[in-house]
Amino acid sequence: MAFSATDVKNLREMTGVGMMDCKKALVATDGDMDKAVEWLREKGMAASVKKAGRVAAEGMAYAAVIDGVGVVVEVNAETDFVGKNEKFVDFVKGVAATAAKENPADLDALMECKYNGTDLTVTQQQQEMVLVIGENIKVRRFARYAEGVSVPYVHAGGKIGVLVNLETGLAPEQVADLGKNIAMQIAALNPRFWDKSQVTQAVLDEEKKVMLAQMENDPKMAGKPEQVREKIVMGKLNKFYAENCLLQQDSVRADVFEGTVEAYIAHVAKELGGAITFKNAVRFEKGEGIEKKQENFADEIASLVKG
Numbered sequence: 001m002a003f004s005a006t007d008v009k010n011l012r013e014m015t016g017v018g019m020m021d022c023k024k025a026l027v028a029t030d031g032d033m034d035k036a037v038e039w040l041r042e043k044g045m046a047a048s049v050k051k052a053g054r055v056a057a058e059g060m061a062y063a064a065v066i067d068g069v070g071v072v073v074e075v076n077a078e079t080d081f082v083g084k085n086e087k088f089v090d091f092v093k094g095v096a097a098t099a100a101k102e103n104p105a106d107l108d109a110l111m112e113c114k115y116n117g118t119d120l121t122v123t124q125q126q127q128e129m130v131l132v133i134g135e136n137i138k139v140r141r142f143a144r145y146a147e148g149v150s151v152p153y154v155h156a157g158g159k160i161g162v163l164v165n166l167e168t169g170l171a172p173e174q175v176a177d178l179g180k181n182i183a184m185q186i187a188a189l190n191p192r193f194w195d196k197s198q199v200t201q202a203v204l205d206e207e208k209k210v211m212l213a214q215m216e217n218d219p220k221m222a223g224k225p226e227q228v229r230e231k232i233v234m235g236k237l238n239k240f241y242a243e244n245c246l247l248q249q250d251s252v253r254a255d256v257f258e259g260t261v262e263a264y265i266a267h268v269a270k271e272l273g274g275a276i277t278f279k280n281a282v283r284f285e286k287g288e289g290i291e292k293k294q295e296n297f298a299d300e301i302a303s304l305v306k307g
Contacts, residue, residue: 070150
């Protein structure tokens with residue numbers, strides 16, 4: 001029986017075992033998924049298979065700079081309680097250290113790397129954590145910056161992890177406060193774009209369309225000449241930038257600087273006598289986009305009675 005790359009991926013999701021071992025299992029069992037799971041369990045690789053199907057939407061987002069490399073990771077667990085477990089937190093930090101050191105190309109590559117300080121792969125260490133803690137645990141995503149100066153920020157004990165990357169000739173400690181304040185801004189407001197230059201024409205056209213339609217439906221605005229309405233739309237677009245683009249937003253740290261984020265960066269650069277450019281950032285919020293299973297015990301009991 002032939003099998004596809006999707007089968008390998010599905011087997012990995014079911015068992016938490018690495019891609020290469022999943023492929024070996026499917027080859028050995030002629031593509032039979034159930035037999036492949038059994039094969040992996042017999043080899044001692046999938047002892048945690050029963051837990052692998054559970055929804056893991058809690059856990060921790062974590063950001064750090066390790067040996068000059070900025071890294072941010074999200075590792076999921078099933079309950080918020082486990083997200084605060086010391087062993088789980090140490091595992092997350094170990095994943096971050098591995099990503100920083102090994103420079104994996106993607107998540108699959110990270111899972112095959114040797115987990116920091118051990119002879120086990122990240123996948124194997126993850127399986128160990130599942131057995132020790134008793135919940136499904138899953139490394140979900142990571143990002144890293146090896147160039148420039150990175151500044152990490154972790155909000156609310158791991159609810160949100162942000163990594164800001166700056167280009168500057170200044171020392172990391174000189175721009176640490178600036179970077180942290182920008183990261184706090186990103187954590188709080190989650191801007192759609194970093195800069196107004198990233199806003200596509202398609203997005204602008206859609207916004208203009210909505211604004212013009214709103215004016216058509218407003219008795220006070222509908223009778224105004226088209227040129228006047230176009231002028232009003234341009235003014236509203238500036239407000240759109242200020243609400244949706246990081247560098248054009250007003251700084252949330254008004255106690256530190258009153259003005260936009262880009263003006264704040266320019267102000268700090270001038271004060272320190274060096275150039276500072278915001279290059280990029282990553283914001284991970286734990287469980288973001290994961291559909292949590294809603295338990296409805298009344299429905300469950302009703303279905304059992306019907307059965």
